Amino acid sequence: MITFKVNGVARKFDGDPEMPLLWYLRDEIELTGTKYGCGEGLCGACTVHVNGSAVRSCQTQMQSLAGKVVTTIEGLSATGTHPVQQAWKQVNAPQCGYCQTGQIMQAVALLKTKPKPTDADIDSAMKGNICRCGTYQRIREAIKVAANSKSAAPKAAAQKAGGDE
Amino acid sequence: MNRIEVVTRRTFLGGVFSAGAFVLAAKLMPEEALAAPLTKAEKAAWNPNVYLGIETDGTVLIVIHRSEMGTGIRSVLPTVLADELEADWKRVKLEQAIGDKKYGDQNTDGSCSIRDFYDAFREAGATARHMLVAAAAAKWGVPASECKAQNHQVVHTSGKKIGYGELAAAAAKLTAPNKADLKLKTPAEFRYIGKSLPTVDIGDIVTGKGTFGIDAKMPGMVHASIERSPVYGGKLKSVDDKEALAVKGVQKVVTLPHLTPPYGFKPLGGVAVIANSTWAAKKGREKLKVQWDGGENAGYDSAKYKQQLLETVRKPQKAARNIGDVDAEFAKGGKTHEAEYYVPHLSHAPMETPVAVADFKDGKVVIHTATQNPQAVQDTVAAALGISKENVECHVTLLGGGFGRKSKPDYVAEAALLSKQLGKPVKVTWTREDDIKFDYYHAVAAMYLKARVDDKGRPTAWLQRSAFPSIGAMFSPMANTGQGFELGMGWSNLPFDIPNHRAENGPAKAHVRIGWLRSVANIYHAFGVHSFADELAALANRDRVEYLLDLLGKDRRIDLGQRDARSQKFPLDTARLRRVIELAAEKSGWANRKATKGRALGIAAHWSFYSYIAAVVEVEVDNAGKLRIPQVHIAADVGRVINTDRVRSQFEGASTFGAGIAMMSEITAKDGAIVQSNFHDYLIPRIQESPVMTHVHLVDSNEPPAGVGEPGVPPMLPAITNAIFAATGKRIRELPIRKQLA
Numbered sequence: 001m002i003t004f005k006v007n008g009v010a011r012k013f014d015g016d017p018e019m020p021l022l023w024y025l026r027d028e029i030e031l032t033g034t035k036y037g038c039g040e041g042l043c044g045a046c047t048v049h050v051n052g053s054a055v056r057s058c059q060t061q062m063q064s065l066a067g068k069v070v071t072t073i074e075g076l077s078a079t080g081t082h083p084v085q086q087a088w089k090q091v092n093a094p095q096c097g098y099c100q101t102g103q104i105m106q107a108v109a110l111l112k113t114k115p116k117p118t119d120a121d122i123d124s125a126m127k128g129n130i131c132r133c134g135t136y137q138r139i140r141e142a143i144k145v146a147a148n149s150k151s152a153a154p155k156a157a158a159q160k161a162g163g164d165e
Numbered sequence: 166m167n168r169i170e171v172v173t174r175r176t177f178l179g180g181v182f183s184a185g186a187f188v189l190a191a192k193l194m195p196e197e198a199l200a201a202p203l204t205k206a207e208k209a210a211w212n213p214n215v216y217l218g219i220e221t222d223g224t225v226l227i228v229i230h231r232s233e234m235g236t237g238i239r240s241v242l243p244t245v246l247a248d249e250l251e252a253d254w255k256r257v258k259l260e261q262a263i264g265d266k267k268y269g270d271q272n273t274d275g276s277c278s279i280r281d282f283y284d285a286f287r288e289a290g291a292t293a294r295h296m297l298v299a300a301a302a303a304k305w306g307v308p309a310s311e312c313k314a315q316n317h318q319v320v321h322t323s324g325k326k327i328g329y330g331e332l333a334a335a336a337a338k339l340t341a342p343n344k345a346d347l348k349l350k351t352p353a354e355f356r357y358i359g360k361s362l363p364t365v366d367i368g369d370i371v372t373g374k375g376t377f378g379i380d381a382k383m384p385g386m387v388h389a390s391i392e393r394s395p396v397y398g399g400k401l402k403s404v405d406d407k408e409a410l411a412v413k414g415v416q417k418v419v420t421l422p423h424l425t426p427p428y429g430f431k432p433l434g435g436v437a438v439i440a441n442s443t444w445a446a447k448k449g450r451e452k453l454k455v456q457w458d459g460g461e462n463a464g465y466d467s468a469k470y471k472q473q474l475l476e477t478v479r480k481p482q483k484a485a486r487n488i489g490d491v492d493a494e495f496a497k498g499g500k501t502h503e504a505e506y507y508v509p510h511l512s513h514a515p516m517e518t519p520v521a522v523a524d525f526k527d528g529k530v531v532i533h534t535a536t537q538n539p540q541a542v543q544d545t546v547a548a549a550l551g552i553s554k555e556n557v558e559c560h561v562t563l564l565g566g567g568f569g570r571k572s573k574p575d576y577v578a579e580a581a582l583l584s585k586q587l588g589k590p591v592k593v594t595w596t597r598e599d600d601i602k603f604d605y606y607h608a609v610a611a612m613y614l615k616a617r618v619d620d621k622g623r624p625t626a627w628l629q630r631s632a633f634p635s636i637g638a639m640f641s642p643m644a645n646t647g648q649g650f651e652l653g654m655g656w657s658n659l660p661f662d663i664p665n666h667r668a669e670n671g672p673a674k675a676h677v678r679i680g681w682l683r684s685v686a687n688i689y690h691a692f693g694v695h696s697f698a699d700e701l702a703a704l705a706n707r708d709r710v711e712y713l714l715d716l717l718g719k720d721r722r723i724d725l726g727q728r729d730a731r732s733q734k735f736p737l738d739t740a741r742l743r744r745v746i747e748l749a750a751e752k753s754g755w756a757n758r759k760a761t762k763g764r765a766l767g768i769a770a771h772w773s774f775y776s777y778i779a780a781v782v783e784v785e786v787d788n789a790g791k792l793r794i795p796q797v798h799i800a801a802d803v804g805r806v807i808n809t810d811r812v813r814s815q816f817e818g819a820s821t822f823g824a825g826i827a828m829m830s831e832i833t834a835k836d837g838a839i840v841q842s843n844f845h846d847y848l849i850p851r852i853q854e855s856p857v858m859t860h861v862h863l864v865d866s867n868e869p870p871a872g873v874g875e876p877g878v879p880p881m882l883p884a885i886t887n888a889i890f891a892a893t894g895k896r897i898r899e900l901p902i903r904k905q906l907a
């Protein structure tokens with residue numbers, strides 16, 4: 001039996017220890033904002049945070065989660081008020097939108113370590129997240145918008161609705 | 166209420182529509198609409214037509230019958246109606262249509278949603294507006310001419326106002342005006358058209374609440390993962406499922422029948438592992454031991470096939486267009502130039518793989534899926550199950566990308582067949598490996614071009630030959646040459662003013678499934694034709710922009726011999742092509758930018774989906790041969806622009822999509838099977854590989870709105886390789902570029 005938290009809620013799991021977190025989130029607790037894209041850690045569509053760091057949930061086995069804190073897009077802010085979500089809306093970044101939750105989770109993690117990322121920082125942090133629609137230039141813009149808005153808005157207030165981060 | 170009188174389907178849907186859509190429009194008869202399952206919009210208090218309802222509380226419901234795969238169509242097309250209706254967009258609700266022929270054509274493909282439905286949606290909105298005004302005038306006992314619609318209300322010259330909701334019931338009793346009596350808005354009166362309204366789904370998308378096909382579920386559903394023949398058309402020989410059945414969560418292993426050619430949209434057949442979760446189904450499938458009989462395509466080798474195609478284009482083939490006498494001109498001798506080009510198979514690889522959920526019960530099936538074409542789902546599933554299409558109810562989710570893949574509903578039929586077999590709802594989820602290995606591939610193509618040039622380097626004769634497996638082969642095994650619709654995509658409609666021109670096409674047999682991918686045959690045709698034009702310009706040592714404009718010749722409309730309504734509405738007008746070339750040159754600072762070693766601009770201009778696009782691409786090639794694209798300038802004349810921001814975003818995306826095809830994407834086959842399997846070997850651009858900045862310059866136009874989703878792709882390929890030539894002297898004639906610059 002593994003115990004852990006997802007978006008602030010305590011969870012228990014005693015199924016296949018090798019099952020990726022991705023399928024637990026999607027099939028078992030119906031948090032479908034986290035997407036399947038490749039199953040091999042190649043595209044970033046399934047990005048979530050484990051203990052605050054961005055990971056590929058398709059490569060994160062359930063047995064690795066004991067005592068960990070998981071945050072998904074649903075836990076970032078249910079109402080879309082997180083500054084990164086706001087920035088995404090401001091620049092109309094998504095096209096089909098499928099990869100965007102993974103992109104947002106990756107961008108949030110980037111901004112935590114680099115509040116004012118350079119283009120090189122953005123390339124380096126975001127290169128694992130594929131967008132087939134080709135929204136990269138808007139993603140880059142949105143990250144910069146979020147970086148500027150975050151410095152203006154107190155972090156605690158902006159992330160109030162979030163889970164454990 | 167008398168619904169017939171308020172639906173003026175003939176005048177409403179007349180004019181621009183193709184014969185097919187016109188016939189389907191007749192199905193808008195309200196009695197038939199009532200006989201079918203009603204959407205919320207149809208239950209609204211007033212239904213002047215299927216697309217629109219107005220509730221007594223003033224809520225406007227618009228049925229959107231096109232699929233949302235990232236173009237924004239689900240948001241943008243309804244704004245056209247809302248604009249003419251003079252509705253407050255905040256009070257508009259959308260209803261995604263199920264698959265039903267009463268909506269007319271629903272195939273969201275071919276960059277045609279706005280092109281085909283702009284007029285109809287405008288007229289629908291205007292019809293409703295007229296009737297609301299008439300209802301208000303009657304209520305007040307004043308002439309309608311003293312009333313006007315304004316932001317969800319009808320206003321009288323005296324200052325009296327009444328809301329749409331209060332007028333709905335009265336308006337429903339009126340006779341709809343004739344189309345001739347409709348007063349459409351002038352462009353100056355537009356409140357949404359030409360603006361940049363945000364998409365309706367953006368809030369759901371950034372919070373993870375949007376429902377894509379993969380998010381659909383039904384109570385009691387089981388999950389299926391399907392093993393298919395690695396060779397196209399291969400048959401199942403044997404299966405050992407003992408170990409698969411031992412995997413925890415696996416419930417059953419069942420066989421899907423092998424169908425006979427032509428395959429069209431039919432499912433491929435195979436062995437399905439049924440389990441209680443996506444993960445268990447996949448894990449179980451990995452334990453299957455399956456033997457296949459590859460059949461006639463087992464020897465398919467794309468490297469050998471490439472040589473075959475090249476040999477084909479080196480020999481005379483059947484002409485698709487013949488002007489003047491190319492042979493006589495060549496026989497004169499003088500300076501000639503020839504070149505061969507090659508573009509490989511490509512895979513669509515939408516970020517969301519094909520997924521469908523189906524529930525078959527009592528002779529009917531309910532489906533939730535990401536599809537570009539819910540009516541093709543109805544047809545395909547009906548044929549697979551042996552039921553009528555009216556018994557196939559297809560709900561359309563958001564699509565995690567489509568690019569043409571999701572207009573082919575083979576995966577939906579798989580779910581429906583399994584549900585029928587198992588007697589419960591089934592979800593079929595394709596893995597990424599399935600998606601890459603069992604796609605309908607973009608056709609591989611070889612091209613040969615030859616020109617004779619005069620002393621200024623201008624062609625006096627231009628011969629072009631192509632060979633590629635046709636999409637038509639999916640539907641008719643006899644189709645072993647390029648079909649008219651394929652040759653009409655940038656091959657038989659060369660816009661250059663050349664006195665002797667012949668476009669030929671030779672045979673090529675399909676050994677994998679072939680399908681349309683974003684911009685289709687324009688991809689290879691544009692690469693061949695516009696690379697060759699650049700080669701001739703280089704040979705003559707002429708400025709590329711000046712040379713291109715010279716090739717275009719005098720402004721004129723080119724007679725392509727097509728007499729259908731759509732071709733008449735959208736003639737190929739070289740003046741518009743000239744204008745986008747000039748605009749792209751101006752905005753990129755072409756005249757003042759001289760190529761330096763490793764850094765240069767390239768240009769190409771292409772007409773497709775009735776839109777005129779020029780791309781100027783800047784490339785940097787370092788000493789190690791690494792290619793970077795710092796900026797792209799796309800000038801686009803797409804006719805009237807409905808949503809400026811979404812049009813821009815489509816061209817930004819096309820820039821990356823085209824760059825990916827040019828730079829890195831390639832599908833190959835060996836021993837009949839596709840070699841690539843996931844994003845490590847089927848490469849598509851990542852953020853650091855994509856063009857850094859794509860500037861989109863839209864021509865302000867009052868021409869009818871033309872295609873937007875696809876036409877940005879074709880000119881990108883030759884613009885990139887032409888820039889590489891300018892920067893390095895290296896002419897790229899085969900795609901992808903990959904390591905050719907090293």
